Amino acid sequence: MSDILRLQDIDKSYSMGEERVQVLKQVSLTVQAGEFISILGISGSGKSTLMNIIGCMDTADRGSYSLDGEDVFRLEARQLAALRNRKIGFIFQRYHLLAQYDVLQNVMMPLLLRGFSHQQAAPLAVESLTAMGLGDRLRHRPNQLSGGQQQRVAIARALVGKPALLLADEPTGALDTRTGREILELFRQLNRQGHTIIQITHDLTVASAASRILHLRDGVLTDQ
Amino acid sequence: MRISELLRLVRTNALQNKGRVLLTSLGIIVGTATIVLVTAIGQGAKDEAEAQYSGMSADTIFVNLDYQQMQDSFDTSRLEKLTPQLMESIREENPALSSVCLRNETSAKVQLGRTEEYLTVTGVTSEYSQVFLLEFAAGGDFTEEDFDSSRRVAIIGGRIAEKYFGSAAEADGRKLRIGENWFTVVGVLQQSGDGLKGVDNDNAIYLPWNTMEDCKLSGEGAVPQLTAKATSIRQVESAMKRIQSTMNYYMNDAHKYKVENAGSRIEAATRSARTMSMLLISVAMIVLTVGGIGIMNVLFVTIKDRTREIGVLKALGARAETILLQFLLESVSIGLVGGLLGHVCSAAGLWVLRFTGMPLAPSVQGAVVAFVFAILTSAAFGFYPAWKASCLKPVDALSYE
Numbered sequence: 100m101s102d103i104l105r106l107q108d109i110d111k112s113y114s115m116g117e118e119r120v121q122v123l124k125q126v127s128l129t130v131q132a133g134e135f136i137s138i139l140g141i142s143g144s145g146k147s148t149l150m151n152i153i154g155c156m157d158t159a160d161r162g163s164y165s166l167d168g169e170d171v172f173r174l175e176a177r178q179l180a181a182l183r184n185r186k187i188g189f190i191f192q193r194y195h196l197l198a199q200y201d202v203l204q205n206v207m208m209p210l211l212l213r214g215f216s217h218q219q220a221a222p223l224a225v226e227s228l229t230a231m232g233l234g235d236r237l238r239h240r241p242n243q244l245s246g247g248q249q250q251r252v253a254i255a256r257a258l259v260g261k262p263a264l265l266l267a268d269e270p271t272g273a274l275d276t277r278t279g280r281e282i283l284e285l286f287r288q289l290n291r292q293g294h295t296i297i298q299i300t301h302d303l304t305v306a307s308a309a310s311r312i313l314h315l316r317d318g319v320l321t322d323q
Numbered sequence: 324m325r326i327s328e329l330l331r332l333v334r335t336n337a338l339q340n341k342g343r344v345l346l347t348s349l350g351i352i353v354g355t356a357t358i359v360l361v362t363a364i365g366q367g368a369k370d371e372a373e374a375q376y377s378g379m380s381a382d383t384i385f386v387n388l389d390y391q392q393m394q395d396s397f398d399t400s401r402l403e404k405l406t407p408q409l410m411e412s413i414r415e416e417n418p419a420l421s422s423v424c425l426r427n428e429t430s431a432k433v434q435l436g437r438t439e440e441y442l443t444v445t446g447v448t449s450e451y452s453q454v455f456l457l458e459f460a461a462g463g464d465f466t467e468e469d470f471d472s473s474r475r476v477a478i479i480g481g482r483i484a485e486k487y488f489g490s491a492a493e494a495d496g497r498k499l500r501i502g503e504n505w506f507t508v509v510g511v512l513q514q515s516g517d518g519l520k521g522v523d524n525d526n527a528i529y530l531p532w533n534t535m536e537d538c539k540l541s542g543e544g545a546v547p548q549l550t551a552k553a554t555s556i557r558q559v560e561s562a563m564k565r566i567q568s569t570m571n572y573y574m575n576d577a578h579k580y581k582v583e584n585a586g587s588r589i590e591a592a593t594r595s596a597r598t599m600s601m602l603l604i605s606v607a608m609i610v611l612t613v614g615g616i617g618i619m620n621v622l623f624v625t626i627k628d629r630t631r632e633i634g635v636l637k638a639l640g641a642r643a644e645t646i647l648l649q650f651l652l653e654s655v656s657i658g659l660v661g662g663l664l665g666h667v668c669s670a671a672g673l674w675v676l677r678f679t680g681m682p683l684a685p686s687v688q689g690a691v692v693a694f695v696f697a698i699l700t701s702a703a704f705g706f707y708p709a710w711k712a713s714c715l716k717p718v719d720a721l722s723y724e
Contacts (some may be wrong), residue, residue: 147722151718154638156637156638156716156717156718156721157718176642176643177642177643180637180640180641180642180643181640181642182640183638183639183640184639184640185640189638189639191635191721195631195634195635195638195721197632197635197636199335199336199339199340200332200335204332204335208636208639209639209640211324211325211328211332212324212636212639212640212641212645213640214324214325215325215328216325216327216328217327217328217331256639
């Protein structure tokens, strides 16, 4: 199996007033294609920072990052945008669907941003939504759907561009236990179909859905 | 992202926020309507100024009282007046003049048919019809005899003939009474449609100079005006100088008169019309600018509201240019809506203004200019907020609450 993602010796610090806070310390992580990984950490452990770096939305002070063969830290903003669009499917805690567009438009968005036409994007988006069991909700607005449905729309949006990596940030955090479990089951199913998934969470139960769990404590990532 | 897809999203966005788009475009609506109305009013005033002097050839020279010299006293009864004798002297000493006449306007109670009204009655010397290029619809000009023996005859304007006698042909030969005296209409002037040559011939009643004197129709204070035509436009300057020198020689009050030519009068009239246009247009520009600032403010607020959306789009792979273009297009679409509604409003405004009798000349250019400015304003003022939006970092934008 090939490496999808390789983080090496990532350091990241922020200045908080006069103090300099080291958020990530020598973080290294290798993820192979087809893996389902949970990164478990309490708030303040550097979870969000790590998520932003993996998501190609932030850079590190030191270290290197290669995603599906691309040296991420060497890319310019335009190239990073294209990289996010092609390689990463984001799933956020609060779904982050765009309220003024309908479900279909939301799911088409990554493809439209890639330069697809409406005609090219629509069938793929419908396919992706149908796979999520939402084929009959195409013209609904996000606020007409339940939380679980909204998160499935977000997953359809994450999958529609056929990314190398699904990156989920507390995907069940805004859902009730039962719906959360359904979403996690969906993740396991997607993983069995061959999708590589990284999920970041503070909840051990949620983290257990993955085949490998990593702990992030005070900016240090360990297997235990 | 393809521009066609971006436009589709912008349209969806606008339709989802009809109220906001409409409110934001209010400034543009008012600005656009103002430009259209203002150009129509300005052009109308300019057209009227030009029409007033249309047909008046640039070789015409006027001698009028210089009203700027008259500041202290408007009492003209003791002023030295222009007389037919003086006019003859002016002509004799001036080979550059082809024709010259005196006009003496007064207001008198005139009985036409059964109605009696105060109208302007003008005494004229024989060459007036050449000077003013008059044409007759019925009857003809005064004869030498009419002038020499102060006959009780009159020539009336086309509109007066129509109003009081039915038509020009019917008016010819009829009688009218001014004061104690009855006059026979011997000629009716062709209607020119608008007050031209600075003189309203359509509503004029002309009498031979001597007849007017004989009947003592004009008051002590009436100031006759002299109008002359130069043999050619090139002679206007020298003809004016000669008139001035003749007057200086014969008259003590020559300095109280002003010799001017039609060209300068036309110029003055159109210049003041143009000044008014410019004034009105600058008002419209200010309105439009204020409208633009309104757009800018609303877009800034909108972008604050939509920070998270911008973050999501960036996370999904939107480039800065895409975000910039999206917000710019949203701003322009507000300008577009404002421009279109502004034109609708201006159409309504023009319809209302017609009832005021104000001269209006709505033009395609005015409409196009207004529309172009609506778009440009919205693009210009939309640019900064759009650029701000495009600069947001995806991380910051996503975590914005």
